[in-house]
Amino acid sequence: MQMDINRIVEKLKNCGCGRTHAIGNMRVEIGEGLLGKTAKVLAEANFPRRLLVVADKNTLGASKGILEALAQGGYICADLKLFDDLRVADMRDVDDIAAICRDAGAQAVLSVGSGSLNDICRLASFKAGVPFAIFATAPSMDGFAANSAPIAENNFKTSILCHAPAVIIGDTNVLAAAPNVLKSAGFGDMLAKYVALVDWQIAHMTADEYFCPGVAAITKQALDTVVRLADDVNTDSTEAAAALMQGLVLSGLAMTLTDVTRPASGAEHIVSHFWEITKLQEGKMSDFHGRKVAVATLLISRLYHHIVSSDAPSFGEDATDWPAVYAAYGPAFRSDIENMNNPTVTAQIAPQHLADCWPKIQAIVKNELPTYETLHDLMMRADGAANIADIEIDAALAAKALEFHPYMRHRVNLSRLLPMLRVAVDYGKMLVR
DSSP states (O other): OBOOHHHHHHHTTTOTTSOOOOOOSOEEEEETTOGGGHHHHHHHTTOOSEEEEEEEHHHHHHTTTHHHHHHHTTOEEEEEEEESOOOSOBHHHHHHHHHHHHHTTOSEEEEESSTHHHHHHHHHHHHHTOOEEEEESOOOOSOTTOSEEEEEETTEEEEEEOOOOSEEEEEHHHHHTSOHHHHHHHHHHHHHHHHHHHHHHHHHHHHOOOOOHHHHHHHHHHHHHHHTTTTTTTSOOHHHHHHHHHHHHHHHHHHHHHTSSTTTOSHHHHHHHHHHHHHHHTTOOOOOHHHHHHHHHHHHHHHHHHHHHSSOOOOOSOOOOHHHHHHHHOGGGHHHHHHHTSSOGGGGOOHHHHHHHHHHHHHHHHHHSOOHHHHHHHHHHTTOOOSGGGGTOOHHHHHHHHHHGGGGSSSOOGGGGHHHHTOOOOTTGGGOO
8 A cells, every 4th residue: 555645745735834845756655465566666666776785684584585576576686785683873884885885886775674774774875875765674663754864973873864765665464573572662662752742842832943733743643543553563463563654654754844853753762862872882782762762751751740740940041060961971972962062952042931931831741741651551552661671771871861861962852941940850750660
């Protein structure tokens, strides 16, 4: 089944946000038996014939027969970049793939996989000046249709604007057969949209950041669809796999339509990235992205409800303890944090303006962000990660991330406004079930 992406974009014509929304000629096919039809789908989208195929041993195994299907359909595999088990999207791999693409004379890149594989191919193909496509092997993340890639460089992770895929193929037989841990990770990544949409509205309200109600509505529709799947995520149902994949694609599409990650990523993603860069610096591998984001979403929900339910804040200038911030990130990341916060994002927000916005901020959090308990129940129903122990994050690191994550990005989130609100937070208590 081809997703009618153009119909979605057409509804945003003359959008009230004042921007023109465009995605180019993106084709999305989700349905049973598409693996054997991969070449046909690519050809119908006028996708170039000489490919660099990128996969790891797990994803190539999950898509057994895809290379033969491509060859039979007239596609040439100019080279195959095969990782053992790619779990981190690193700039070194991006540059390696871009170089292989040029050396092989590849006209396009096909990513066979999900998550980090897609991210490095997205940026590498952009650097090489060629289009890329995705054959998805698991509905494990929301960035399929995104035009940005979160990439680690020197162990510090940032999101880099590049381009969206020209084609996305999701064979529901392959997606339904994916490991349960990956399907529940995709579900967890979608729950993050509750926080993302709240943070986006708060940033618009307090710092006049761009906000599009139409795109936010697309994200919310995708979120509602996926939440209804909580009890079916880890079944072998191809219908559930299709619905989950469609929701994930729509979430990524929202980022492409706005050229920002706001529709899909808020404070919870930054917490996850804080955990990841800390572990990378220690030479350790962290859990799957969607699992980390799910747990971070629960913790941020508890933090946000605590903030808006506290006694009236004492609104004032930003009282950030910068020595404590630099100590939390350590000397390896100090220059990154200084660059990210120069000038600091709260410099444009007057305390009185924040006070004027406060009743609306309270209403948004209370009305639109489910409680920790509700989100925990959803993750348990989806058999996903719901506690820091599930993702091997200790209490000290979890509390540090909750307190210091806002400084990893130059963006307004409710958590970044805490030094202006003067609301006391015991971060250790935020972790208690």
